[in-house]
Amino acid sequence: MALRIDVLTLFPRMLDGFLAESILGRAVQAGLIEVGVNDLRQWCTDKHRTADDRPFGGGAGMVLKPEPAIAAIEAIQTPGCRRIYLTPDGEPFSESIARELSTEQHLVLLSGHYEGIDQRIREEVIDREISIGDYVLTNGTLPAAVLIDAVARFIPGVLGEEKSLTHESFTGKLLDFPQYTRPAEFRGKSVPEVLLSGNHGEIEKWRLAQRIEKTRQVRPDLFKHYRHESHH
Numbered sequence: 001m002a003l004r005i006d007v008l009t010l011f012p013r014m015l016d017g018f019l020a021e022s023i024l025g026r027a028v029q030a031g032l033i034e035v036g037v038n039d040l041r042q043w044c045t046d047k048h049r050t051a052d053d054r055p056f057g058g059g060a061g062m063v064l065k066p067e068p069a070i071a072a073i074e075a076i077q078t079p080g081c082r083r084i085y086l087t088p089d090g091e092p093f094s095e096s097i098a099r100e101l102s103t104e105q106h107l108v109l110l111s112g113h114y115e116g117i118d119q120r121i122r123e124e125v126i127d128r129e130i131s132i133g134d135y136v137l138t139n140g141t142l143p144a145a146v147l148i149d150a151v152a153r154f155i156p157g158v159l160g161e162e163k164s165l166t167h168e169s170f171t172g173k174l175l176d177f178p179q180y181t182r183p184a185e186f187r188g189k190s191v192p193e194v195l196l197s198g199n200h201g202e203i204e205k206w207r208l209a210q211r212i213e214k215t216r217q218v219r220p221d222l223f224k225h226y227r228h229e230s231h232h
Contacts, residue, residue: 001105003155006036006076007144009111010051014141024149027158035148038076043068052113061115069117073108073125081106083127086140086147090129093147102154109147111140173226175214177207
C-alpha cells in the first residue's frame with residue numbers, strides 16, 4: 001500500500017510546483033506515494049475563516065487557533081497514523097527519522113505558522129514534533145516539503161534509475177566526495193588523475209579519503225562521531 005501523506009497548511013499553493021516536478025512528481029503520478037494538501041481554513045467556522053489569533057499574555061505575531069487545527073486533524077487521521085507538527089522547537093530531523101517514517105502507512109503533517117500554534121493542539125492531536133533546522137521560517141509548509149522529499153527517497157521505486165543511496169551524504173556519517181564529469185579539463189582545472197585511471201580500488205580509496213577530509217573540515221561533530229565508531 002502506498003504511503004499516504006496529508007499536509008495541513010494555510011498556504012496550500014506553496015506545494016503545487018514541488019509536488020508536480022522531478023522525481024517526486026513522477027512518484028506521485030506512479031502512485032508510489034499519495035500526497036493530500038489540505039487548506040486549514042476549510043475547518044474554520046466563522047464567516048471570516050479565522051485560523052489564528054493574538055496570543056494570550058501579549059507578544060508579537062499570531063498563534064494558530066485550536067479549533068480548526070484539531071478539527072482538521074481529527075477529520076483526516078486514520079487508525080495508527082503518525083501526526084507530526086513541523087516546528088523549530090521539535091527534535092532535529094535526520095536521515096534515520098526519514099527512513100523510519102517511510103515505513104508508516106499514513107503521515108499527517110501540520111505546518112506551523114508565524115509565532116506558533118496553541119499548546120492544546122500539541123497536547124490533543126500531535127504524536128511527534130520535528131524541526132528541519134535551528135532557524136525560523138514564516139510557516140511550516142517548506143519544512144513539510146523537506147520532510148516529504150527526504151521520506152519519499154526511501155520508498156521502493158521512487159528513485160528508480162537515480163537510486164544511489166549507498167554513496168550519499170549521511171550514509172556512514174561522512175559527507176560526500178567531490179564529483180566530476182566531462183570535460184576532463186575546464187579553465188585550466190583538471191579532473192584528478194585517479195578518476196580517469198579505471199582502477200576502482202584506488203578510486204574508492206581516494207573517495208573515502210576525500211570524504212574524511214571534507215567531514216573533518218566542515219562537520220567536526222560528525223567527524224568526531226566517525227572516528228569514535230571507526231575505532232570500535
